[in-house]
Amino acid sequence: xxxxxxxxxxxxxxxxxxxxxxxxxxxxxxxxxxxxxxxxxxxxxxxxxxxxxxxxxxxxxxxxxxxxxxxxxxxxxxxxxxxxxxxxxxxxxxxxxxxxxxxxxxxxxxxxxxxxxxxxxxxxxxxxxxxxxxxxxxxxxxxxxxxxxxxxxxxxxxxxx
Amino acid sequence: xxxxxxxxxxxxxxxxxxxxxxxxxxxxxxxxxxxxxxxxxxxxxxxxxxxxxxxxxxxxxxxxxxxxxxxxxxxxxxxxxxxxxxxxxxxxxxxxxxxxxxxxxxxxxxxxxxxxxxxxxxxxxxxxxxxxxxxxxxxxxxxxxxxxxxxxxxxxxxxxxxxxxxxxxxxxxxxxxxxxxxxxxxxxxxxxxxxxxxxxxxxxxxxxxxxxxxxxxxxxxxxxxxxxxxxxxxxxxxxxxxxxxxxxxxxxxxxxxxxxxx
Numbered sequence: 001x002x003x004x005x006x007x008x009x010x011x012x013x014x015x016x017x018x019x020x021x022x023x024x025x026x027x028x029x030x031x032x033x034x035x036x037x038x039x040x041x042x043x044x045x046x047x048x049x050x051x052x053x054x055x056x057x058x059x060x061x062x063x064x065x066x067x068x069x070x071x072x073x074x075x076x077x078x079x080x081x082x083x084x085x086x087x088x089x090x091x092x093x094x095x096x097x098x099x100x101x102x103x104x105x106x107x108x109x110x111x112x113x114x115x116x117x118x119x120x121x122x123x124x125x126x127x128x129x130x131x132x133x134x135x136x137x138x139x140x141x142x143x144x145x146x147x148x149x150x151x152x153x154x155x156x157x158x159x160x161x
Numbered sequence: 162x163x164x165x166x167x168x169x170x171x172x173x174x175x176x177x178x179x180x181x182x183x184x185x186x187x188x189x190x191x192x193x194x195x196x197x198x199x200x201x202x203x204x205x206x207x208x209x210x211x212x213x214x215x216x217x218x219x220x221x222x223x224x225x226x227x228x229x230x231x232x233x234x235x236x237x238x239x240x241x242x243x244x245x246x247x248x249x250x251x252x253x254x255x256x257x258x259x260x261x262x263x264x265x266x267x268x269x270x271x272x273x274x275x276x277x278x279x280x281x282x283x284x285x286x287x288x289x290x291x292x293x294x295x296x297x298x299x300x301x302x303x304x305x306x307x308x309x310x311x312x313x314x315x316x317x318x319x320x321x322x323x324x325x326x327x328x329x330x331x332x333x334x335x336x337x338x339x340x341x342x343x344x345x346x347x348x349x350x351x352x353x354x355x356x357x358x359x360x361x362x363x364x365x366x367x368x369x370x371x372x373x374x375x376x377x378x379x380x381x382x383x384x385x386x387x388x389x390x391x392x393x394x395x396x397x398x399x400x401x402x403x404x405x406x407x408x409x410x411x412x413x414x415x416x417x418x419x420x421x422x423x
Contacts, residue, residue, distance in 0.1 A: 013298040020295020023288045025191065025376060027247040043302070082196060082254055085247040092375045098303045100373075101366030104408045141382040149386065156199045159254040160262075 003051075007044050014043030014093040022089035031086050034075050039090035042068035046094060058135045061094055065143025073147050076158035083155050087144055094140050099133035171268045173227065173234045176208065179271045181223040181238035183253065184214055186278050188221065189241030190249040191376050194389040200257035207260055208267065216240075218395040244282070245376050252277045285325055292371050293317045300367040309364035312352050316368035320345035324372075335406050342369045342410025343417075350418040365415070372407050374400040 018039030022032050046064030049055045055063075072087035079086070106125035113119035148155045180201055187197045198214065205212040209229055215222040222237045243249075256273055259265040265273065296317040297310040305313065320341040327337040349368030352361030377400035384393035 010302065013301045016298035017295045017302065020291040020293075020298070020371075021375065022247075023283060023291040023295075024371075025245040025247050026249075026282045026288075028251050029283075031247075031251075080255070081247075081251045082192075084191075084193065084196075085251055088376050088379050091379065092373075093299065093302060095370070095373060095375055097299065097370040097373070098363065098366050100404075101411070104411060108412055137378065138382070141379050144379075145383055145386055148383075156196065157258075159251060160258045 006051075007047060010047040011040035011044040015040040017093035018090045021092040022086070025089055027085050027089070028079075028081060031079050031081050034072075034079055035086040035089045038068050038071045038075070038086055039093050041071060042090055043093055057096070057132065058139045061096075061136045062139035062143040064094060065091060065140040066146060069144040069147030072144075073151050073154055076155065080159055080161070082158060083148055087148070091140055091144050094136070096133045096136040099129045099136065103130040103133055171271075173225065173232065174236070175271075176210075176267055177223055177225045177234040177236040178238075179267060179274065180205070180212060180225060181221060181236040183274060184216075184221050184223060185238040186241045186243070186249065186274075187253055188216065188392075189243040190253070191245035191247065191380060192250045192253075193380055193383040193387070194392050195383065195387040196250075196254065200254055203257050203261040204267070204270070207263065216389065216392040216395075218391075218398075241278075246282065248282075249277060249280070252280075289318070289321050289325070292321050296367060296371045299370055300363060303363050303367060305360045305363040305367060306358055308358035309352060309360045309367075312349060312358060312361075312364040313367050315351075316345040316348035316364075317371050319348055320369070321371060335402060338372055338403050338406040339410045339413075342372055342407040343413045344410075345369045345372075346411040346414025347417060350414060350420055353420050354418060365420075369407050369411050372403070374403045377403075 015036035018035045019032055022035040027035070042064040045067050046057075046060040049060040049063055050057060068087055068090050069083070072083035072090070075086065076083040103126055106122045106129060110119050110122035110126055113122055183204075184197050184201060187200065194216065201212045201214065205225065209227070211226045211228055213224040213226070215224075220237050220239055222235065224233055224235050226233045253274070256265070256270055256277065259273075260267060260270045293314050297314045300310050300313040323344055324337055324341045327340060328334070345368045346365065349365040352358035352364040358364055377396045381393045381396035381400065384390075384396065
């Protein structure tokens with residue numbers, strides 16, 4: 001597939017996922033479009049960094065989340081909403097769900113392992129996936145919180161007026 | 162001056178009670194502690210008072226001190242057990258500005274507050290449709306094919322419907338998450354069982370992700386950075402318990418279908 005198409009596809013599905021996750025958190029309706037746009041940009045940023053710069057998923061997630069935070073800070077006074085309203089749902093498509101699933105999978109396997117070699121193998125998989133999953137989540141949250149904490153006044157006065 | 166007007170209209174105790182309920186609903190609807198602190202501080206300044214907030218896992222304790230007389234007043238309130246609601250968060254934050262800019266006094270604000278907390282959430286059918294699409298898109302983002310997306314959509318539809326039914330009947334949230342995860346995972350096994358998809362593992366792993374309590378996890382880190390350690394830990398523990406329920410349900414579904422994915 002053409003690389004441009006891949007980026008567009010990644011951004012598109014991230015936007016749809018963000019709309020759904022935003023809907024669960026019952027946001028003001030006018031802000032759902034912002035969640036979609038921000039998620040598309042953030043996820044596509046992570047995709048490009050992993051694909052073209054061959055960066056690790058943790059670093060790429062940090063950068064993608066930072067973009068999400070910056071965009072949320074820029075948009076929040078215009079939307080007259082707290083930046084979390086669209087930044088948090090926009091962040092959720094980056095959750096490393098498959099790593100979480102593989103962690104659980106390997107954990108259960110390690111409990112059912114018959115010998116030491118099997119146990120070590122599955123426990124290694126459990127730790128490896130679990131650590132990646134935990135660090136991706138931490139990077140996502142930190143990346144997104146940094147702009148909000150950097151521009152506190154803007155972030156906390158966005159609902160004014 | 163505004164201070165005199167407010168104190169003549171409502172008592173210190175009722176102001177303190179309003180602040181406690183305000184904080185309780187802000188916490189319940191998914192606001193970060195730093196936002197709640199700022200909103201309350203902003204409103205308290207209009208009556209020349211200082212607010213101190215202690216957040217416990219299920220309760221909130223407010224101490225209000227009149228800066229002029231030194232008189233203190235306390236009120237504790239249970240944290241509102243409501244779903245994450247950013248519309249409420251936004252409207253309550255706007256309310257704090259209306260009070261701060263003297264466009265509403267605190268007795269009027271209490272009335273507006275009642276109206277906000279009783280406002281209706283989004284249409285549940287519309288939310289369900291969007292969640293189904295979101296989880297299918299999630300599957301695609303992880304590399305799932307179109308058949309896997311179909312399986313995930315169906316698993317999400319059934320699981321989310323069950324979640325609405327159980328929560329509507331006030332079933333325990335942990336049991337609800339366990340049951341929904343179990344049902345969604347069981348349906349998610351279809352790709353493996355019937356050879357419907359070449360990315361059946363991704364379909365199975367994604368089928369339960371609509372349940373992940375992402376916002377409590379994000380809020381817990383935000384609270385941690387802001388120094389609200391107790392609230393941070395409480396939110397993290399709650400989200401972890403729900404995640405454990407999801408993991409148990411997923412494992413149960415896979416074991417029931419006797420899949421050899423492990």
